[in-house]
Amino acid sequence: MTAGGDRVSAGPGPAGSIYDIGYRGYDGPRLGRRHAFSTLFVGGLRATFGLGRSGRAKIVPAFCVALPAITAVVIVALGAFASRFGISDLGVIPGHPDMAGSVGVFATILVAVQAPELLGRDVRYRVLSLYFSRALLREDYALAKLAALGAAVMAMLLLPHVILTIGAVLLTTDVLGALGREAGYWPAILGSTALTAAATAGVALAVAAFIARRAYATVAIFGVFVVPGIIAAVVITLELGAASRYLVLLDLGTVLDAANAWLFGVAPTAGIWPVTGLPVSLGLVAAIAIALGSGVILVQRYRTIAA
Amino acid sequence: MPGPIDATTAPLIRVEALTRRFPGVVALDALTLDIAPGIVGLVGANGAGKSTLLKILLGLLAPTSGRVEVMGYAPWTQGTQLRRYVGYMPEHPALPPDVSATEFVAQAGQLSGLPAKAARERTADVLRHVGLAEERYRPIGGYSTGMRQRVQLAQAIVHDPRLLLLDEPTNGLDPAGRDEMLGLILRTGTEFGIAIVLASHLLGEIEAVCDHLVAIDGGRLLRAAPMAEFTAETGILTVEVEDGRDTLAAGLAGRGLRILDGFGPADRTVRIALDGGVPFDVVRDTVADLGLPLVRVERGRHSLEDLFRDDLPAASAAVAAEAAVPATGPTSGDPS
Numbered sequence: 001m002t003a004g005g006d007r008v009s010a011g012p013g014p015a016g017s018i019y020d021i022g023y024r025g026y027d028g029p030r031l032g033r034r035h036a037f038s039t040l041f042v043g044g045l046r047a048t049f050g051l052g053r054s055g056r057a058k059i060v061p062a063f064c065v066a067l068p069a070i071t072a073v074v075i076v077a078l079g080a081f082a083s084r085f086g087i088s089d090l091g092v093i094p095g096h097p098d099m100a101g102s103v104g105v106f107a108t109i110l111v112a113v114q115a116p117e118l119l120g121r122d123v124r125y126r127v128l129s130l131y132f133s134r135a136l137l138r139e140d141y142a143l144a145k146l147a148a149l150g151a152a153v154m155a156m157l158l159l160p161h162v163i164l165t166i167g168a169v170l171l172t173t174d175v176l177g178a179l180g181r182e183a184g185y186w187p188a189i190l191g192s193t194a195l196t197a198a199a200t201a202g203v204a205l206a207v208a209a210f211i212a213r214r215a216y217a218t219v220a221i222f223g224v225f226v227v228p229g230i231i232a233a234v235v236i237t238l239e240l241g242a243a244s245r246y247l248v249l250l251d252l253g254t255v256l257d258a259a260n261a262w263l264f265g266v267a268p269t270a271g272i273w274p275v276t277g278l279p280v281s282l283g284l285v286a287a288i289a290i291a292l293g294s295g296v297i298l299v300q301r302y303r304t305i306a307a
Numbered sequence: 308m309p310g311p312i313d314a315t316t317a318p319l320i321r322v323e324a325l326t327r328r329f330p331g332v333v334a335l336d337a338l339t340l341d342i343a344p345g346i347v348g349l350v351g352a353n354g355a356g357k358s359t360l361l362k363i364l365l366g367l368l369a370p371t372s373g374r375v376e377v378m379g380y381a382p383w384t385q386g387t388q389l390r391r392y393v394g395y396m397p398e399h400p401a402l403p404p405d406v407s408a409t410e411f412v413a414q415a416g417q418l419s420g421l422p423a424k425a426a427r428e429r430t431a432d433v434l435r436h437v438g439l440a441e442e443r444y445r446p447i448g449g450y451s452t453g454m455r456q457r458v459q460l461a462q463a464i465v466h467d468p469r470l471l472l473l474d475e476p477t478n479g480l481d482p483a484g485r486d487e488m489l490g491l492i493l494r495t496g497t498e499f500g501i502a503i504v505l506a507s508h509l510l511g512e513i514e515a516v517c518d519h520l521v522a523i524d525g526g527r528l529l530r531a532a533p534m535a536e537f538t539a540e541t542g543i544l545t546v547e548v549e550d551g552r553d554t555l556a557a558g559l560a561g562r563g564l565r566i567l568d569g570f571g572p573a574d575r576t577v578r579i580a581l582d583g584g585v586p587f588d589v590v591r592d593t594v595a596d597l598g599l600p601l602v603r604v605e606r607g608r609h610s611l612e613d614l615f616r617d618d619l620p621a622a623s624a625a626v627a628a629e630a631a632v633p634a635t636g637p638t639s640g641d642p643s
Contacts, residue, residue, distance in 0.1 A: 023436060023499040026429060026467035030391040030420035039417040053405065126401045130462060133365050133395035134418040135387045307367070 036136035037144050044148025048114045057117075064110040065156050068103035072160030076167030083171065096185045097264035099160050100192055101257060107153050107196060108225050108253075111204035114152070116217035118145050119205060123212040128307040142302035146205055146295060154197035161189045188263040195263075195287050196256050200225075202294030203252060209301040225252055233272050245276035249286040258283020319344050319470060319502050320364060325373035327359055327526075334359040336526035337373070342504065346496040348513030348520045348534070349506040356526040357506040358398060361472045364504070365395055378469060391420040394463035394501075398475040400455055404448030408439055408458045411447065412465050419466035426465065433461045437491055453484035460491060464501065471495065471503045477512060489516050514538070536609075543567070543607035544579040546590055549600035552577060558593045575602070 049065075050058035078093050094102060122128050131141055165182045172178040204221045211217035229251035235244045248254055254271040261268040262280040273283065320342035327335040335356045351357050362368040364377050366386025375382055380389035402411065409430055416426030434443045437457040442450065447458060456476065463471055476492060477485040493516045496503045507513050513520060513534075520537055522529035530537075548555055556566050556577045565580040579586070587604065594601045 024432060025500075026421070026425065028425050029422065030466070031422065032391070032420060033387050035420060035422075036387075036418045039414060039423075043414060052410070121403050121405070125403050126397075126399055127403050128401075129367075129397045129399075130395070130401045130415065131418065132367055133390060133393070133397075134415065135391045135420045136418060137387060 031135075033136050033140055036134060037140050040131075040136070040141060040144035041148050041151075044118055044145050045152055047118060048110070048149055048152040060113045061110060061152075064106040065159065068099075068106050068156065068160045069163060071102055072099070072163035072167075076163060076171070079167065080171050096161055096164060096189055097260065097266045098269065099164070100157075100196060100260040101269045103157065103160055104196065104253065104256065107157060107200050108222075110153060110156060111149060111200045112218050112221040112225070115149060115201070115204035115208040115221060116211070116214040118149060119208045120212050120214045120217055123305070126307075128305065132307050138302045138305075138307075139299050142205075142209075142299045143295075146201060146298060149201040149205060150197045153201050154193050157193040157196060158189070161185075161193070185264075188265075191263045192260045195259055195284075195291065198291040199252060199256060199287050199294070202291050202298065206294040206297040206301070209298055209305070229253055229271070236272055236275060245278065248272055248276050248278065249282070252287075252290060255283050255286045255290065259287040318342060319378060320504070321374075321376040322360075323374040325360075325363065325375055326371045327356075327363060327368065328371045334526050335363070335370075338523065338526065338528055340521060340528055340531050342521065342531075343519065344502040345519050346493070346503045346505060346517045348517035349504055349523070350510060350513050350520060351506075351508065351523040351529075353508055355508075355523050357508075357523065358474055359526075360523070361395070361474050361504070361506055364472060365390065365393060391466065392469045394419075394466065394468035394471040396459050396463045396471075396473045396476055398478055398506075400452075400459070400479075402447045402455055402458055405446055407446055408434060408443040408450075408461070412458065412462050415462040416465040419468075421466050429465050429467065430461075433465050434458075436464075436494075437461045438487075452479050453481075453487070456480060456484070456488055457491070460488070460495075464495060464499070468501060471501050473503060473505045475507055476505065477507070477509070485512075492516055537613075538609055541607040541609055542581045544581055544585060544590070545576050545603075545605045545607055546579065546594070547576045547602040547605075548594070549602060550575070551597065551599045554597055555594065555599055558597050559590065562589050562593060564589065578607075 046052050049061045075094055082093060122131065128141075132138055165185075168182055169175055169178045203224060207221045207224055208217045211220055228247070232247040232251050232254070235247050238244075251271070254268075254273050257271055258268050258273045258278075258280040262284045268274060268280055268283070273280070318341040320340075322338055322340050322342075325335050325338045326333065338356070338360070349357050349360065359368065363370055363375055364382055366382030366384075366389060369383045377389055378392060380386075382389055412434060413423075413426045413430040416429055417423055421429065437460050439454060439457055439461070442454065447455065450458070456479075460473075460476065463473070473492065477488050480488055489512060492503065492505065495501050496516070505513065505517060518534050519532070520534050521531045546555065546559075552569070552575050556569070559577060559579060560566050564586060565582065567578040567580055569576070569578070579590070585606065590604055
């Protein structure tokens, strides 16, 4: 891979100017869509965490990464105290199955603030026409943004689990036993965080794809995350008929909680899901459907968006 | 990796019976043309179909019907491969304000297929070529219009394309900025050896930098030919006198020259149709014999504006023939 080829122009000629040291052609490799996709993915990941941006752009991501981690550290510390004072019933202290409910709100905040950042700027400043004129497809652009935001959310959600696992292993005399217990949790941890990441990032990007103004998009995303839950709660509480309980499937937070409960094999922790009497497996199905559906809406939007 | 085709054996761009309809409007209407490497001006009024054609050449828009080939690729189905070798500068500003020119252009290079290291190296190169100095590390939001246009050109050439599509590249620039941008485009086409299609509604711009010209109007080809033919000498000799215009016309007609109709009573010129040689001697002798105050004798030249004059039926009638045989001579100077 060498830049600089046979097409080397002469030095300063009649058309030359002071900075002219000749144009060098490029004869190196020209990569394709995969390279373009990973470039957009890495760029999107950096943008989500505010890396390479102003200090202000780092505030929300830092907050959303730090607080769940701190929560996990506090849990580990509580566990250490509890065992020192001989309290063996660890049920009162939150563990892996409870993390989704405890830190899920930070995933919501992160995507509501960063999804408009990832998409809106390129629409508002019409940068899309420069992206689409390159070695990638419109679909690649949309999916790279989804992958970037999803990966960022998943990383953010995994961090407290990693801390819990490290704490559990370090604070015990039975290291092998602890490792075995923790390993048993990890399939569910990976499944739950991946599903939460895909669904929250997908829904947020699908909303942001239709609203170029950043502030409005953020408000709309919070609305989509919060309003269906309120409506479902009201309707179900009023007992307006058996079919009304399915409204709960529109509330992403509750659905993800049910999916998390199914994956860990525990009871759903919060919200109105227990009231509805629906099986938690339905929550898993609904969460997967929301993740896929929002991805389809996002890609469809970018197939036709003006550039 | 070599370029996709050998530019010497095939035309750069081949368009055949290309039609593109939008709801309620036909943007391109059975357009057929070949474009060879060089700096080609694509000229037409606003709404003539220039931007639509460029977007189809890039593979951003699908043709409604017809065939398009760019460097051997079908843009709509092989767009991602083709676009590794094409640079594009849209007619509107398209730069994000919150990143630096260096960062944006390097990313653009990678998205066009350059490995990260090569993209960084070439970014430094092309930003120097377009004349951006230290400011390239500052966010683009603080740039002047002229600087932004330079960045837009830089992002279009960062991957060393074989073909550069420029859509109204001097939009919004002041006269000095316009001249600088045209100078950069000329250098890119000549020194850097990149084929250019330059769309503009400003004939002066096209005339300044292009060596070939394609004129479209209402989505149809008006004419495609080397620039020289558009500005070639016409078959008219214009003689201007201070007064005695009618006397001169009669005198010249008396010596066997064909005199064309004047433009009205205030006109002080006699226009002679040239059928063969140029009768400078006859004109000189006639003016001298009649003792008329001569102002000028001038061989008429076509101007690009002639293309879009409604009162020249020759222009549209000649379209088919000219398009098929781009090497024909200048159109007849018949000034109906």
